[in-house]
Amino acid sequence: MESKIDFSLMTYTKQQLFNFTKSVFIHCGMNNVDANLAADVLLAADMRGIDSHGVARLSGYVRLWEAKRANMNPNWKIIHETPSTATIDADKGLGLTVAPKAMEIAIAKAKQVGTGWVAIQNSNHFGIAAYHAMIALKHDMIGIAMTNASPLVAPTFSTEKMLGTNPMCYAFPSGNQLPVVVDMATSSAANGKLEIAQRLNKPVPKGWVQDKNGIDSTDPNELKKGGALLPLGSSHDAAGHKGYGLGSVVDIFSAVLSGANYGPWVPPFVSFLDPLKDQPGKGIGHFVGAMRVDAFRPIDDFKNNMDNWITRFKNSKRINENQPVIIPGEPEFEIQKQREQNGIPLNEKVIEDLKSLADKLKIEF
Amino acid sequence: MESKIDFSLMTYTKQQLFNFTKSVFIHCGMNNVDANLAADVLLAADMRGIDSHGVARLSGYVRLWEAKRANMNPNWKIIHETPSTATIDADKGLGLTVAPKAMEIAIAKAKQVGTGWVAIQNSNHFGIAAYHAMIALKHDMIGIAMTNASPLVAPTFSTEKMLGTNPMCYAFPSGNQLPVVVDMATSSAANGKLEIAQRLNKPVPKGWVQDKNGIDSTDPNELKKGGALLPLGSSHDAAGHKGYGLGSVVDIFSAVLSGANYGPWVPPFVSFLDPLKDQPGKGIGHFVGAMRVDAFRPIDDFKNNMDNWITRFKNSKRINENQPVIIPGEPEFEIQKQREQNGIPLNEKVIEDLKSLADKLKIEF
Numbered sequence: 001m002e003s004k005i006d007f008s009l010m011t012y013t014k015q016q017l018f019n020f021t022k023s024v025f026i027h028c029g030m031n032n033v034d035a036n037l038a039a040d041v042l043l044a045a046d047m048r049g050i051d052s053h054g055v056a057r058l059s060g061y062v063r064l065w066e067a068k069r070a071n072m073n074p075n076w077k078i079i080h081e082t083p084s085t086a087t088i089d090a091d092k093g094l095g096l097t098v099a100p101k102a103m104e105i106a107i108a109k110a111k112q113v114g115t116g117w118v119a120i121q122n123s124n125h126f127g128i129a130a131y132h133a134m135i136a137l138k139h140d141m142i143g144i145a146m147t148n149a150s151p152l153v154a155p156t157f158s159t160e161k162m163l164g165t166n167p168m169c170y171a172f173p174s175g176n177q178l179p180v181v182v183d184m185a186t187s188s189a190a191n192g193k194l195e196i197a198q199r200l201n202k203p204v205p206k207g208w209v210q211d212k213n214g215i216d217s218t219d220p221n222e223l224k225k226g227g228a229l230l231p232l233g234s235s236h237d238a239a240g241h242k243g244y245g246l247g248s249v250v251d252i253f254s255a256v257l258s259g260a261n262y263g264p265w266v267p268p269f270v271s272f273l274d275p276l277k278d279q280p281g282k283g284i285g286h287f288v289g290a291m292r293v294d295a296f297r298p299i300d301d302f303k304n305n306m307d308n309w310i311t312r313f314k315n316s317k318r319i320n321e322n323q324p325v326i327i328p329g330e331p332e333f334e335i336q337k338q339r340e341q342n343g344i345p346l347n348e349k350v351i352e353d354l355k356s357l358a359d360k361l362k363i364e365f
Numbered sequence: 366m367e368s369k370i371d372f373s374l375m376t377y378t379k380q381q382l383f384n385f386t387k388s389v390f391i392h393c394g395m396n397n398v399d400a401n402l403a404a405d406v407l408l409a410a411d412m413r414g415i416d417s418h419g420v421a422r423l424s425g426y427v428r429l430w431e432a433k434r435a436n437m438n439p440n441w442k443i444i445h446e447t448p449s450t451a452t453i454d455a456d457k458g459l460g461l462t463v464a465p466k467a468m469e470i471a472i473a474k475a476k477q478v479g480t481g482w483v484a485i486q487n488s489n490h491f492g493i494a495a496y497h498a499m500i501a502l503k504h505d506m507i508g509i510a511m512t513n514a515s516p517l518v519a520p521t522f523s524t525e526k527m528l529g530t531n532p533m534c535y536a537f538p539s540g541n542q543l544p545v546v547v548d549m550a551t552s553s554a555a556n557g558k559l560e561i562a563q564r565l566n567k568p569v570p571k572g573w574v575q576d577k578n579g580i581d582s583t584d585p586n587e588l589k590k591g592g593a594l595l596p597l598g599s600s601h602d603a604a605g606h607k608g609y610g611l612g613s614v615v616d617i618f619s620a621v622l623s624g625a626n627y628g629p630w631v632p633p634f635v636s637f638l639d640p641l642k643d644q645p646g647k648g649i650g651h652f653v654g655a656m657r658v659d660a661f662r663p664i665d666d667f668k669n670n671m672d673n674w675i676t677r678f679k680n681s682k683r684i685n686e687n688q689p690v691i692i693p694g695e696p697e698f699e700i701q702k703q704r705e706q707n708g709i710p711l712n713e714k715v716i717e718d719l720k721s722l723a724d725k726l727k728i729e730f
Contacts, residue, residue, distance in 0.1 A: 082479030084449045085660040113478050114447030119661050142622075158690045160681040170614045172621075180617065182610035189604065207604075214684030232607055233597055239554065239572075242597055245547035245693040246611075248678075249535045252545065256537075256670045257507075257661050263677055280673055295450040296484050296622050305621045308645055312628055313613075316525040319579030325523045328610040 010351060011343035017055050018043050020354065023363045024058060028065045030072040030097075038096040041127040046344045049335035052192025053128045056350045059357045061094060061124075063271035070094055070124045076101070083113045087258055088120045092283060095126025095147065099286050103135045103143070106290040110141055114295030119258035122282035125149065125269055129169035130183040130332070136171060136290040137179050140299050143171040144289040148254040148261075150268045153187045154228035156241045159214040161228045162263050165190050166250035171329075173293065175303035177310040181329030186247040187229045194220055194229070199349070207234030253287040260285025375716060376708035382420050383408050385719065388728045389423060393430045395437040395462075403461040406492040411709045414700035417557025418493045421715045424722045426459060426489075428636035435459055435489045441466070448478045452623055453485045457648060460491025460512065464651050468500045468508070471655040475506055479660030484623035487647035490514065490634055494534035495548040495697070501536060501655040502544050505664050508536040509654035513619040513626075515633045518552045519593035521606045524579040526593045527628050530555050531615035536694075538658065540668035542675040546694030551612040552594045559585055559594070564714070572599030618652040625650025 018039050025035040046054030064070035074093030078086050086105055090098040102118040109116025126132065129145040136143025149164025165185035172180040189208040197204045197220035204220050211217045212226030223229065231243025255262035260281045267275035267284060293302045316325050346354075358365035383404050390400040411419030429435035439458030443451050451470055455463040467483040474481025491497065494510040501508025514529025530550035537545040554573040562569045562585035569585050576582045577591030588594065596608025620627035625646040632640035632649060658667045681690050711719075723730035 080660075080662055082657070082660040083477075085479035085656070087661045112448075114450035115480060115482055117480055117656065155678060155681055155690050157684055157688050158681040159684050162678060162681050172617050180613065182614050184607045184610055188598070232604055233553065234599075239597055241691070241693075242549045245549055248545065248693055249547050252537050252671070252674065256667060256674055257658070259662055259666065259670075262670070262674055264681075280670060291450070291482065292447070293622070295445075295447040296452045297445055297624055301624065302621060305624075305627070305645060306617070309617065309621055309627055313520060313527060316520055316523040316527050316629075319522055319524050323522045325520050326606070328606075328613055 009346075009348050011345045013343050014043055014047060014339070017046065017344060020358070020363065020365055021055055021058055024062060024357065024361060025072065027361045027363060028062060028072045034073070034097045037100060038094060041096045041100070041131045044131045045128045047336045047339050048128065048130065048332040049339075050128050050192075050332070051347075052190065052195065055346070055354060057125075059353050060269060060271070061096075062357065062361075064124060064269070067271040069267065069271065069275075074098065078105070084109050084115055084117060086116075086118045088118060090120050090123035090283065092122055092124065095120070095123045095284070095286055098123055099126040099132045099145065099288060100135060102286070103132045103145070103288045103290065106288050107136060107139055107141060110139075110290040110292045110295070115289065115291045117289045118287070119253070120286040120288070121255070121258040121260040123260070123284055123286055125284065126286050128183065129167045130171065130181055130329075132288055133169040133171040133183070134179070134181060137173045139290070140173050140293050142173070142291040142293060143169075144291075145169045145286070146250045146254055146288075147286040148251045148266050148284055150266055150270075151264050152191060152223065152229045153231055153244075153247055154210060154214070156231065156244045159210070159212060159228065160264070163231070163244070163247040163251055164266055165229065166247040166254075168246070168250055172306060173303065174306040174310060177307045178327070178330060178333050180306065180310065180327060181332065183329070183332070184232075186232050186243055186250055188232050188234050188243065189229065191229065194223065199347075250287075255281055255285035257287065258285040374711075374713050376710045378708050379408055379412060379704070382411065382709060385723070385728065385730055386420055386423055389427060389722065389726060390437065392726050392728060393427060393437045399438075399462045402465060403459060406461045406465070406496050409496045410493045412701045412704050413493065413495065413697040414704075415493050415557075415697070416712075416715075417555065417560065420711070420719060422490075424718050425634055425636070426461075427722065427726075429489060429634070432636040434632065434636065434640075439463065443470070449474050449480055449482060451481075451483045453483060455485050455488035455648065457487055457489065460485070460488045460649070460651055463488055464491040464497045464510065464512075464653060465500060467651070468497045468510070468653045468655065471653050472501060472504055472506060475504075475655040475657045475660070480654065480656045482654045483652070484618070485651040485653075486620070486623040486625040488625070488649055488651055490649065491651055493548065494532045495536065495546055495694075497653055498534040498536040498548070499544070499546060502538045504655070505538055505658050507538070507656040507658060508534075509656075510534045510651070511615045511619055511653075512651040513616045513631050513649055515631055515635075516629050517556060517588065517594045518596055518609075518612055519575060519579070521596065521609045524575070524577060524593065525629070528596070528609070528612040528616055529631055530594065531612045531619070533611070533615055537671060538668065539671040539675060542672045543692070543695060543698050545671065545675065545692060546697065548694070548697070551597050551608055551615055553597050553599050553608065554594065556588075556594065559588065564712075615652075620646055620650035622652065623650040
């Protein structure tokens, strides 16, 4: 869950941004089916209010392609397999297109043996984890997706950026209620939140960042000065070792299990930074899973209990009468509803970036 | 990871405490094999320094048995099954004995189809999650264990205790290094840490608890006055919604998927509090999993990369030269080594409790 603050100068319809995004990927040599899919994943982020992971990243993907670090028509393949598992070499493709396909493989396996799990190596960033996890929902399955990412987070007691914001997502089907979707970076704050504070030049809450010496800081520009993001739970006095543990879990599932790069070797998303030498694996890594609910109990019993769970938590006693208790995933569904009606607000810098991309590639924006 | 502070007045050998614990369970009608297992699980907590989950809880299990809420010789059975999944009805048994058996079932399924996942309903507390997850390690598998627990944690924006400290554990095998074991409550602080502060009558750090009105507090006795524990990440300004999300994931896997009680309906561990009426499920719930590493890639490649991961993180740049960067699980292995040599220190209150248990049951302590 990231940037929800509105810096909009203009709003665009989903269709406008989808068409442009798709054209850009096609310009880069992506085939029509994959360009549809990649645009759908990016727009899902914008629709759900995860503004940092949507079209704001489009030019970044293009630059990775220009630097020959991303392959827009990968010959991805399954390199290892059992009835409930698979490992995929993504052939330097975008996680945007490979991760949904990995999820479909997990779902097919779950149909056969109850659950399916796919580890992916040699990939690039996959957008929002929720897109991939939520594919499972329409099959009455629980969906899981995680990825490692460029190192920005320091382990407890360290000054070194060793882990990405390494998100994990769990999506649970429900009956009449909205599904429960827990989608979270394992750092205290996602980098997108820091970027917002930078634009506003406002201090960030204590517990988000440390300076280059490992001292707590509220300076939103600390990362550029050698500082690091803090793991969920913040410092050691609080519970930062737990966030460090969770980020490690995501790193190991995504990369050590798949054969991708882990820790400080994860290649940077920004093309102006070169990957480290002597990489222990290939590209970045993801991990996805699908679990058939009726492999455990009848789906109707599960959905009835999920609806009851959601209703009971929603109605738990409030601290402030005007602030309802929120179900994980609920804010994103609400933003999506708003943006379906009112369009997607983009901030000035993102619009500038898309316009210059349009100029460069000679595509209409 | 809980109480590591030493309030010891006396130390005991593992064997002394094991023999007593086993005798107590046998007194309660448990068979010899299960009594061995239950004692092994409790002593693993004491050996690993999770003092709140070891023999300190023995009299609590006995009181659950006296209240007829725990069945010491359960006729547990698999009530639903696919090649990679199973659901178990624990017949009111102790999680201490049913969870390791569920893990063995998960491991057997993983041998067949790559991964195995078992949800357990109608159970009682299972001790430390790490015991169960780590069973997978000797099979070169990744082990996962989680459980829900008596409600103590308030969701973000709520004053009501709706979630347990709901721990999750992930255990990853390694080569020459110690395994990576992430075992953590999804609250900011486990209840055991609060109990230590109560004994010392010392304020707790901000971010651990809130008072009955949902206001941040540093009073270690806040829970007794209608307050609640805070989820990992603390308040909403920090990242408490993430801990609330993680606690929800554990609750749903453990109970909604298994058919156990969830949220506020989880029966209290303490026998003097009655379970709520109109329960939606049976007992408390657990969820365990085993994943064969070589279902994804050759085990030697994985272990080499794990050793490299561990070494690199250990050697990441320190904030303070005298405080090494810690690998998840490392402190528990170190305490275990110490206690194997020096015995298990018990605090006065625990010794008193065990002595009065011994008197009551006429078992030598």
